[in-house]
Amino acid sequence: MPTTSNKKEAWSRIFAAAERIRKMKPWKWMNETDIFGIKIPGTNRIYFISVMGSLGEVTAITAYMGERALQMFWELQDEDPAYLSSSFSATSRIFTIPQVMLDFVDEENLEPEQIKSIKNFGGKPSKDKLWPVLEQFVPGFMPGEPDEQVLNDAAILLEQCPCIFEKAKEDEDFIYVGDDNDNRYLIREIKESSTTEWQNVYKEIWVEPVKYNIRFPSINLTQLKNKRKKQETLQIDLAMLPSPVQEGDIKPYYPFILLLVNKKTGIIQDFYMLSPLPDLETMYESIPEKLLDMFLESNYVPTQVEIRSEILIVLLTQLLDRAGVILKKPEQMKAMDEAIAGMVSHMGKM
Structure with a gap:
């Protein structure tokens, strides 16, 4: 963990940069999909910045952590709007993308403990009582205070963002390359010949496909092949439940549910509860064997x-x-959407 003095210094830089950004209001001329990158000096870490607030619902700056997170963002953007019209489905996907977010939150929407924590590190509200809230999203877990590395990275990111915001205000095409290459992004980085001088360059960003370690017992596969087939269609989905779980000293996490629903009748055929422990990727890799067991x-x-x-x-x-x-x-x-909505509603009444 960072020392108290280093931590306070990072937070001081973050709050100063946040206030500058709040006054600039970049969401007035930038959209969520106007993505650009910032490379952390001395590392290969690139955060991809997205400005939220053009629709007036929320004012925030999100930094997606790395190329894979960027791809996940675009996958979410490409989803069927009808699918994402459910806030439950949209929220579920957002919480699986690694990111750090600076949000300007109305005082009425904050817990007293959150305000106290912000004050302890020198944060202040704006005149209209908007507080700067910085949180790290670890996939599958409740957003919370950033770890040491992300906290220090956030200070750099937020200090460099206004440089891009100002140029984008002057020239709305500044962050775009001007060709048809969708994989090329504006990246702000330190010059190779310097330790302090920044430059803006355009680079191609490629994401290697994620390779999952999928295994299941061959004996179970043999049993599955011998199972009786029924002329029926089942819908299968994985949903994140909105109520976090706290177990001992483990960071609060969101449970997931693997759900099988009969398309014709809408009846829940089977379900299995999953947790993102030790991490979301491990949980994903367990799903094929879980479904195999459900079929058997x-x-x-x-x-x-x-x-x-x-x-x-x-x-x-x-x-x-x-x-x-x-x-x-x-x-x-539709059958799956209704089943998930009913299950979430039932859990909310428990």
Whole structure:
């Protein structure tokens, strides 16, 4: 952990930069998809900056942590609007993207403990009682105070952002390359010949496909192939539940649910609770075996399944192929949406 003095220095820089950004109001001329990068000096870490607030719902600066997080952001943007119209679905996806966010929050929406923490590190509200709140999003966990590295990185990011905001205000095309290469981004970085002088360059950003370690017992696969097939379509989805769980000293996390719903009847066929422990990737890798167990415990295997989640398609294609189950990706999954909404509503009343 950083020493108290170093931590206070980082927070002091963050709050000073946050106030400058708040006064600039870059969300008046920039959109969420006007993405640019900032490279942390002396490292290979690049954060991709997104300005939120053009629609007036929230005013915030988000820094997506690395190339994979950037890809996840664009995947979210490319989703069917009908799918994302559910705040539950949208929130679920946002909380799985590693990021650090500076949000300007109305005092009425903050807990007394949050205000006290901000004050302890020198933070102050604006005249209209908006407090600067900086939080790190670890996939699957409740947002919270950034760790040492991210805190120090955030100070650099927020100090450099206004340089881009000002130029983008003067020239709305500044952050764009001017060609059709969607993989090229404006990156702000330290010059190689300097330790203090920054420059803006355009670079191609490529993301290596995520490779998951998927394993399941061969004996179980044999049993699955011998299972009775039933002419039926099941919808499969993975949803993050909105109520966090606290276990001992572990950081509060959001539980996930792997859900199987009968498309025709809307009946929940089966479900399995999952936790993002020790991390979200490990949880993802466990899903194929969990689904295999769910199929084996059932009286039959469906002839067809519908999956809309790209991550689930990647994880489950091999298993479904071996089981001889047809995989379809529909535009909508109404039965699943209703099942998830009903389950969340029920849990909210408990």
